[in-house]
Amino acid sequence: MDIKTASSLHRLRLVSAPEAVSFLLLLVCSVLKRTTEFNAVPVMGMVHGVLFVLYVIFWVLAWNRAKWGLATAAFYFVLSVLPFGGFVADRKLRRAAEAEVIASRARREGTVNA
Template sequence: MINFFRLVSLLEGISYILLLFIAVPIKYLQGNPEYVKMLGMPHGLLFVGYIVLAIMLKYELNWNGKTFGIVSLLSILPFGTFFVGRYLKKAEA
């Protein structure tokens, strides 16, 4: 399940970057909200999946509050989810 979580974190990060740095500027600079509509739903689903998987892994792997907090915080920082796999490997060691 941890490998699936890493995949979801990567996809969530990509969708967040596309939304923040491509879709939102197009919406506000060119007045075209279509890209936000197109990318918003997949990003939202990936974000919810990320959080649900993080909660499941918290109990499955007995994460302490700090580990869960950092994994959760990384989900809202741009580029943060790209570091989740590395952080978890470091935390496991």
């Protein structure tokens, strides 16, 4: 893997946390809609929908670039539909991207045989 792989993981990571926050806010808005007169579901639904579509696009690109197996790709997709899954994905993707950057620098400097 190379720096482009780290970049694709970084893009997925950048959208995972906001997508998770929007999902939680949408759940809160859904409860508030049922219990009060406050109805922000249409707005939060649209925001969450856009972020989810971006997550799926970046997920497919990362899957292709990182050459994940089916289990890893499914794991990251399932995290996108769990309420706190985006935060877990963010943490795991950060570690993976940092490892890719370190490995790329090591290969470039010739300290590791590629």
